[in-house]
Amino acid sequence: MSDDLPIDPERNTQAEPLSRAIGERYLTYALSTIMNRALPDARDGLKPVHRRILYAMRELRLAPNGAFRKSAKITGDVMGNYHPHGDAAIYDAMARLAQDFAMRYPLVDGQGNFGNIDGDNPAAARYTEARLAMASEALMDGLAEDSVDFRPNYDGTLTEPVVLPSAFPNLLANGASGIAVGMATNIPPHNLHEVIDACLHLIKTPDARDDTLAGIVQGPDFPTGGVVVESRETIAETYRTGRGAFRVRARWEQEDLGRGQWQIVVTEIPYQVQKSKLIERLAELIQTRRIPILADVRDESAEDVRIVLEPKSRSVNPDQLMAALYKVSDLEVRFSLNMNVLIDGRVPKVCSLKEVLRAFLDHRREVLVRRANYRLEKIAARLEVLEGYLIAYLNLDRVIEIIRNEDEPKKIIMAEFGLTDVQVEAILNMRLRALRKLEEIELRAERDNLLEEREGLEAMLADEGAQWARIADQLKEVRNLFGKSTSEGLRRTQITEAEDVAPIDMDAMIEREPLTIILSKMGWIRAMKGHQPLDAELKFKDGDGPGLALHAETTDKLMVFASNGRFYTLPANGLPGGRGMGEPLRLMVDLPNEAEVISVFPWREGEKYLVASKEGNGFVVQSGDILAQTKTGKQVLNGEALLCRPVSGDHVAVVGENRKMLVFPLDELPEMGRGKGVRLQKYKDGGLSDAICLTLTDGLSWPMTGGKTRTESDLGEWLGKRAGAGRMAPRGFPRDNKFA
Template sequence: MSSESPDADPGDVRAAQVTNARIEDEMEQSYIDYAMSVIAGRALPDVRDGLKPVHRRILFAMNEAGVTSNSAHRKSSSVVGETMGDYHPHGDSAIYDTLARMAQDFSMRYPLVDGQGNFGSVDGDPPAAMRYTEARMAPIAEELMADIERDTVDFQANYDDRLEEPEVLPAAFPNLLVNGSSGIAVGMSTNIPPHNLGEVVDATVELIETPDATVEDLMEHVKGPDFPTGANIVGRNAVHKAYKTGRGRIRVRAEFEVHEEEGRIVISELPFQQNKSRLVERIAEDVNEGAIEGIRDLRDESDRDGIRIVVELKRDAMAEVVKNQLLESHLERTFGVINLALVDGSPQVLDLKQTLEHYVDHRREVVRRRSEHELAEREERAHILEGRLKALDNVDSVVETIQDSDDRDAAKAALESTFEFTEAQAAHIVRMQLGSLTSMETAEIEEEYEEVNARIERLETILSDLGELDQVIVDELQEIKDEYDDERRTSFIEDAGDVTHEDLIPEEECVVVMSEDDYIKRMSLDTFRAQNRGGKGIIGTGLKEGDRVSSVFAANSHDYLLVFTNQGQIYELKTYEIPEMSRTARGKSAVNLLDLDDGEEIESVVNTEDLDDDEYLTMVTRGGYIKRTAVDEFGNIRSTGIRAIRLEDGDELVDVEVTDGDADIVIGSRNGMAIRFAESEARAMGRTARGVIGIDLREGDAVAGVAAIDDEYHNWVLTVTENGYGKRSDIDEYRPQSRNGKGLVDIKTGDRNGQVVAIEAVTHSDHLVAMSADGQIMRTRVEEVSTVSRNTKGVIVMNLDPDDEVASVDIVPESVHAAADADAEADDE
């Protein structure tokens, strides 16, 4: 005011300092500032450590106060007071609620706080007052704090600039996924489910070792959420969507058993965050109001060992009906996944891979900074040890120099000038005690110096080689997994429902046709009556111009099929999901059923009804490779398919057979060669392996198919060529050889026969279904095909039009075609 005129009106001066603003603009900006404060400062977790500020501040305050897993428990009020006074000035009730939740084993998959006292229950009971409970850090919480004192993360001033707090914790494991998070911000919310630590660690390691791994690859490890209260996830599609998009709605069903003989239903696990006491009350209310019938008593027999809710049924009640009523209203909840977290201070919805990528980037930064910090310390120590060793080499002169000096400063100056010690070395030598001049002390210093130099070399390698740095992260993650991993609690169940769509589909034997343009349909097998060899067959499908048939196979309408494509992918498909159409219909685009890529075609189909856990899927490729993989490796097949075999560039999967480990394999080539060897010569491998060479192909040749021979069942090897010719040859004519040989001549190919289309192991009762590229289909008895020796041309099997050729062949066993023929005869009558 001193600069203003003495005669100025004070009111005018104040008015001149006021800035006019539109109230809408001011409110909008103020609200945005408030919203961002809530989003970044309270409601959303950081993607790197999975913690909100209040969680991070509580753990940091406990760590600073020494309330670790090795210390005695501390009153919760003390922890809350220190957190509120130093780092989080938002009220003690909010801090204590957070502290209590971190101690609840029914809220956190891996609790971060070790609580002592009443911290609440699944009945919704609140924790006791903070003055009655005690807490300390859980051991796994210390893994989040590990190395925080080694300049691994940035610090920021606390709310009153007295102290510093970390912006993020080092987080030695991916806590965001492991413990999940939930919160409501302004205009957005997050709801991340907890997961099994071992699965998340395995996925993280996979991403580090294979950076181009897809979400589907990571889901091979992360099966789905793993809730602390167990229960069951209904179906897998919602889980897959949540991991791919960051959003999804997962149905979680209680674990229960129906005891029909005893007339009771026992509930042992509840969906995550479901209030047990309120559940029992609601069931009782529905029984009293008549919404649920058949229940005569309801008891909560839960104790510290677990949940046990007993539903006693009336004598005439149907247990399945009561179960369905409970499922519909009480025993199933939806968990809405919103994988929203802060990335560089901004909220982002992340898929599974992005979440882990951000964590891996964080850990790389932590390990890099930690290594740099330790390297500086080690180099400083090495420098001091070099000075000590140099002093010991000149011990008499050094002692004499120190004795001749007037004081310590003079002694240090003399050492620096006389022996060229650095200032730090000279200061250390002056402080040395005479006892450190013994020969034993000298040996210890030399040993320590070697160790320090070795560690320096290791740290420099880590800092200069990303692969070495990543290996450190992998090793540390594996150590945490070994220490804290446990069994999965949440299981997966299929959504059976009361009456499924499958129950409404009549069970019948079908023929499924697939074209090169990916049109697919199914028809009843009895549409195609068995004919004599050499027939033309009947039209089996209508094709658009330029399209051709690529494959045909027989299956039951209720079968679950494993569908293998030429690109080495495997899909799971229910036969009844394939649209049923007439013989002349084109079919439906397969992209509506299978997530096929451009150029991807179905090459082989395996019926899961034929599979046992101790069997193998044996695959062969166009280039002659063979691979056996155990059936149980294909337990969880996503809707987008999974990899069945790794293919070399230009190679394709051709055929798949089910084998038991003791069968013989016959691989047939397009140019008529065949090789027989024991399947044990191709050792069992994992899904993503390439396999080994099964047949040594001549130039220009390629594999046509594979047959698995059971000596007690099969009589012949059947070979069919593209021009419609074929033959049966006795199995004994294919003498066993070693794998990776050129084989023997199986059938003569050439202008008349064309190249081989299929090779099959057959018995006298089998039927052959052959389909031409132009859509003709013919079914005939295998016995109609003449038995001739190996290395012959064979006989006509299917009469083809000019420019047509056999596209696909399938073998229908007696049990299947007999059932279809019986149904057809019944229809005729």
């Protein structure tokens, strides 16, 4: 009855600091993620989900030479028996094991749509079928011979292997990637032949140097091929530390079309790059004219990759064209290496190439010893039975008589012939048809063979050198199955050093044409062909209207100065055409919503500009200091910017919101690359309204109503030192306090 009583919260509540409670629980979660989900085991190179998939398929008897089974059945068995997580995640993991463009040595043989290099997802699990691949057989060879430990599954009804025997270094052969809590791993695939050669060298020379092993394992060998462009020193250092990156490029060739025409054909793309997105990117580069020497891109791929790139003209250097595309597309990527793995399935560690190989070899030795001991037990049991058979054969008539006449023949046979319970059970369970095979010569031959085998196993277990020799023989057998003697085992990724290609002058390839740049009040920008009248009537979106207009050319770099004090750079040839309403400027550059565009002008080398803030501070900046290389722009003026004017003449005229004007020499302003600047004019209230550069002898001009212009030639009344208060502006000066 006490079990049915309600629980008293006060008696069953334990007080604990929040920080400790959260810390302990988060640590438990982190350890679970690291050990049971995200990081592979250094011994078999598998995460738990992959190991459980392969083991469940083995339990379903899906041998490489057997029948296929529905993927839904496999996924259901894995989820119900071993991996209590989402079926979608399990199926995705299994599908990846079957993708020959993702796995260097696929572990699952798939039938149906398992996705493609374009990035399309596999078909639903009810439509596809699968079975184990040959490589999986090698990973699980000896699993039934007590070669590894087993543990209860999640509900204790079944057992599953802690690790697979793994006849080859799958961690390096197929690679791995994963993100845990506070750590991650990323290991590229490698060539199995080279990895086994490195293992054999490490067996022969246990204290081998990392550089020697890195010389045997030349570098990653991706299933999609490509070219790794890194120096041998860089690759060796990466394998020595377990951290680094490889630059991977597409493989291409120049195809002659006759009459001097040619095109580039890309036959292999970098690992994990989706072909469809790569082609979309290349098409975008053509549309935005970022690579003006590229005319067209076509996808002519069937089973093999074939991407055709057409140059703008035959005078283009193909190496320079590809060098330009490497910088702005995924025709070149950086594949990071971070060999963070679980040592003995428990301790996460960033390992060098040598440490990973050593962990695998130590595991293979343990597997060898356990399989040998298991075989010795089986031999001992069989020898015991054979001894019983031999005694029974020598006394066959008496044994048959006892069995026919006695009520309890077992006890009598044991007592009369001195046999064990196991031997007598074997004799009694023997079928009559086996008596014709029960010949002394055959029994003795089998016994002698078993004794010889036992002697060999015991000798091997007593000699460490013999153990490593046996491991080396096993590795050579696997190498013969999957190595370079087979078409699948040949190296696919070329290792080379990057060649220095002279950078191409993109601006020189742009056809020079006049443009009229239009920026609306709401920030929509477009470029109309030709130099149109700047005051021409144009169509704008509802609620929008004309803002800024200027003449430029397609070869110009367009500078945009905003109220946040940043300069943004846009290529004029990349602006949207004038047929539509344009595109928002804020989509082309990272211009904050609160920042307003102050001025737009074409960049000119060697020019200088006066920049000033609303507070009345400013300085002169050179054109080379305002060019921005990224969309985020370049910060030049600190504070809320007001204006940007080209520098000319010998004096500066400034006017404040209080309508006081001051003229001072231009050389009183400093030249700076970035900063707040110096005080231009002193104010009691308000701030700066406008500023302009002028030549003192020419006077100061400003527009009047009716299209007329007025010039004040004598500016002596307003001359002074920088940071002075100034005097009231001349009679007739515009009411908006603007010089232009």
